[in-house]
Each structure stands twice: as C-alpha cells, then as structure tokens.
Amino acid sequence: GDSVTQTEGLVTLTEGLPVMLNCTYQTAYSTFLFWYVQHLNEAPKLLLKSSTDNKRTEHQGFHATLHKSSSSFHLQKSSAQLSDSALYYCALSDEGYQNFYFGKGTSLTVIP
C-alpha cells in the first residue's frame, strides 16, 4: 500500500545552518506530495506541494523537488531560523481515491 517515510524523531539545528528533512514514498498511483508544518498549538499548515517531476517548488524560504525516479520529496532551506522550530509532516495524496498518507513527522528545533 501507499506509505510515506520521513526523517523521524527530533532534529536540532543551530540557527543559520541548512535544513534538510528527508521524505520518501511508495505509491502505485498518480501522486501529489506535500509538506505540512505545525507550530505549537496551531493547526498543520501547507508549506509546499508538488505533482511535477523534477520541478523545484518554493515557499517561505523552503524548497523541495519531487523526484519520481527515487520517490523522494526532501525539504530544504539554506539557513535555519528560530521561527522554523515546528513539527514537519510529509504527506502523499492518492489522486484516485482522495486518501492522504502522512509520515510520522519530524520535530525540528532551531537553537541560537
């Protein structure tokens, strides 16, 4: 079945260093990939989405490129900020069935 695997657990970074959160997926159908960010006590919010192979998508300083050949959609940012501390989910949408599959989430903490 469809599934998403992402960098698990806790990631702690020093402010100014690059961010890289991994996401790989398995699906047999057409694919939309998403990154959601959830700050403390807030609802998850869409950060990035893509369905186009090898196209870089960017928003709020973050970027990701969907690579269907390697089934990956890694989240990157060149320089971490304190406000980036949050929980990040990678998710896969199965277009045919309107199902969403989430990874377990990665908790990013940026320290001064």
Add this chain to the structure above:
Amino acid sequence: DTTVKQNPRYKLARVGKPVNLICSQTMNHDTMYWYQKKPNQAPKLLLFYYDKILNREADTFEKFQSSRPNNSFCSLYIGSAGLEYSAMYLCASSGTASSYEQYFGPGTRLTVL
C-alpha cells in the same frame, strides 16, 4: 476565510461513554476528513466525506461514525470510548479545485479516563 474550526479543543471522557466531536468550514469544500494522531505516530485517516458519501477505513470503521448534515459541518462520533481512543483528532477539508490541498483545524485532544 480558510479556517477550519473544531469543537471542543479539549475533551475529557469516561470509559464506555459516547464522544461527539465537531468540525466546521466555510470554504465550501466538498471533502472533509477526520484523522487520529497519537504521539510518535503519523496522523491516521479514519474517514472522509466526499459530498454526502462517507468513506471509512477498513480497520477503524466499526469504531468511528460520522455525519455531515450540510456542506459546512462534519462530526466524529465514538459510541463507547475506550482508553485507546485517547489521541488528538484532526479535522481537515479540501476542494477539488485546490489540488487536494487540505486545510486543517487545530485539533481536539481527547483524553479517556
């Protein structure tokens, strides 16, 4: 307004008692979802409504019920809560014109004692 609202934000329930959680959206989205989120686990899709059609996951359909009296509201109903139901319940909505982007509510934290 792209807000999805959930009520209550926190719910305390006794084992064996019913629980009803409410979600609303005013974006005229045709699909509304309910997820269960437990610590260190991925959000798990429980069910979703596409318009008036209810789709429930095979491994949880006996545990959760839902109703959607109109386009804006959707409820999640637990007939008899067990300790294993303690979790965060997230509601989300999406429209076919939004490329399957889901808008999430802040969640309801259910604690069953």
